[in-house]
Amino acid sequence: MNKTIFLPNGMEAVQAEYKEFPLEEFNQNPLIQALPPLLDKAAIIRKLMVRPIYKEEEKHAESIYRLHMVNRLFQLYTPLPVHIEVWNMIHTLILQGYLARNPFDKNYKKYINESGKQIINRSYEINSRQNFRTTSSCGTFIGFSGMGKTTTINRVLSNIPQVIIHNEYKGTHFNQIQLVWLKLEAPSNSSLKALCLQFFMKVDELLGTNNYKKYVSRNMSVDSMLPLISQVAHNIGLGLLVIDETQNIKKRGADQIMNFFVYLINTGINLCLIGTPGAYDLFGKELRMTRRLTGNAEIIYNNMKYGNEFSFLLESVWKYQWTRNFVHYNEEFGKVIYEETQGISDLVIKLFVYSQQEAIESGKEELTINLIRKVAKEKFRLLQPMLDAIRSGNPHKIAKYEDIRKIELEGANIRKRSEVKREEPVRRKKVDEVKAIEKVEKPKKKTKRNEYNENDLRYLLQQGKEEEKSPYQMLFEKGYIEDASKWIEMKQL
Incomplete structure (x- = not known):
């Protein structure tokens, strides 16, 4: 040393x-x-991990002290x-x-x-x-x-x-x-x-x-x-x-x-x-x-997807409960917490802390699905527009917030466009061959909707035709435009 x-x-x-x-x-x-020697994965995990102080008997302490004990979770670091x-x-x-x-x-x-x-x-x-x-x-x-x-x-x-x-x-x-x-x-x-x-x-x-x-x-x-x-x-x-x-x-x-x-x-x-x-x-x-x-x-x-990584983080946090009644982790809890936090680790910890504090203050002394939803609605009020944008997966809504832009998706689209551009000369050479084949045997006509990506507006418009819905109605339902009537009413006022 x-x-x-x-x-x-x-x-x-x-x-x-x-x-x-x-x-x-x-x-x-x-x-x-x-410099320090290089370490393997197991040693790196031990070096990075931070566990908060936790004793089983602490859940029997007075509620005023347990409210502060729960704040120890902000010190937790799970590699x-x-x-x-x-x-x-x-x-x-x-x-x-x-x-x-x-x-x-x-x-x-x-x-x-x-x-x-x-x-x-x-x-x-x-x-x-x-x-x-x-x-x-x-x-x-x-x-x-x-x-x-x-x-x-x-x-x-x-x-x-x-x-x-x-x-x-x-x-x-x-x-x-x-x-x-x-x-x-x-x-x-x-x-x-x-x-x-x-x-x-x-x-x-x-x-x-x-x-x-x-x-x-x-x-x-x-x-x-x-x-x-x-x-x-x-x-x-x-x-x-x-x-x-x-x-x-x-x-x-x-x-x-x-x-x-x-x-x-x-x-x-x-x-x-x-x-x-x-x-x-x-x-x-x-x-x-x-x-x-x-x-x-x-x-x-980016934010974690609902899967092994998210479940591992949540399960590592779940054992630190200062409520009198310990509630075991199950998949229903995992899905609700993911829905309310969208896999953002800081919000996962905060929601778990605030939920325990609410359970202690209210005297319920245990975590429930309804309690977690209630706490998320009250504590994450200002975050709801951003969380809604992530939930929607709508690029138009997500683009409003730089902090939640998914980078690799953009990179994938750029790479895809580059590949199409590189392949263009090859396609031109084969135009005559394709035309000759089409004259001999015409392929079955595809619906336009199958030709477009789901994120393509043309896909939505074609879908609207099949469902006998107007373009405005389709764009409104998918969140690309807002209801103009409320703005007209405000202007009249």
Whole structure:
């Protein structure tokens, strides 16, 4: 176990202890050998899992105390397959990024020294890498709001020491402070300068340095700050820069920030970008950006479908009941809770907590289907439009809320259109053959409805003809349009 030490500013760090890895390339780099060993799935689950305090006898305590005991469920963390994927992504980013940044490598030391001189002489060129071949990359973690993206990243990072102190490596003096990871939040105003200032402030807060005073007090421009950030990151051995809430990056200023991300990767700094589906549009503008910013892993985490994953989460929560009467889990409970939460993990926990609190306060002291429905109706009042949109599966309704857009469905449609486009020349070549076949033997006429996808409006209109319904009636029934009569009545008033 690493020895804990305290920096002069009072922040906690660990003393470097070097481990041997089965991979030869890892065993020549102190920045890698000081990191925790790699773990298998079972060990990762044990590291990530958080169980709340729970004792069977607590259900006999007074209700006023049990209302607070139920809140312990907000501390529960149950690892799912996607969380193991995130763990592996974070560790891979850090390890691979350090490969080209060996402080004992002559070429790397030359690159750092020459970059430093150019910054001092103000002759540094952002696009020049001086023959430095980076091994850094970027990972993206995008998913529904409420699915625990930030919590997952924090759980993974909490198992990696943030600050490591080096003194000696293999008998050689090696005085180095290693900042393994740093987490920032994307500024809501899409200001690159705000992001740069946040970087300097966080580094100073953790390490007790004075970068903010040194560089910001001079009223330096953003262009002048970029090489300084890269140089500081190399000097402190920064392994991973995590940027959360990337959906805050709006159109104005987005290109500048995205170029900054690409610049950091090119100069050897690893990135991990986290956000809701609203951030996904940032990655599709240019191949240069997309290739770099999705270079290591692209994890998409939508709401859970009703199935094994959802049932596993709910069953892991279900055993924590502070009501006097314990109710066993069954599929009916699972279906109702899924219907009321649509597989959003944050809402699953909240509904289970609020339902228990309602059962305790009302004196019923047990969970029932009606109780859960009642609590969901009262507590999720503001969320109902979004939940209704998810339930409907209607792209028109879902598009109103960026946080609940299902990304892979859009990606599948894009891929499908691309495949059709690629196949078009082949089809043209076969037109004459097809026409000849049709002359010989005409196929049975298909109904137009079979030719269209169920999400195609033409499918609905054809269905309306068969059911003798007007186009307006069909579109109204499927939720594509609203009843205009209420607007007319309001106007008359």
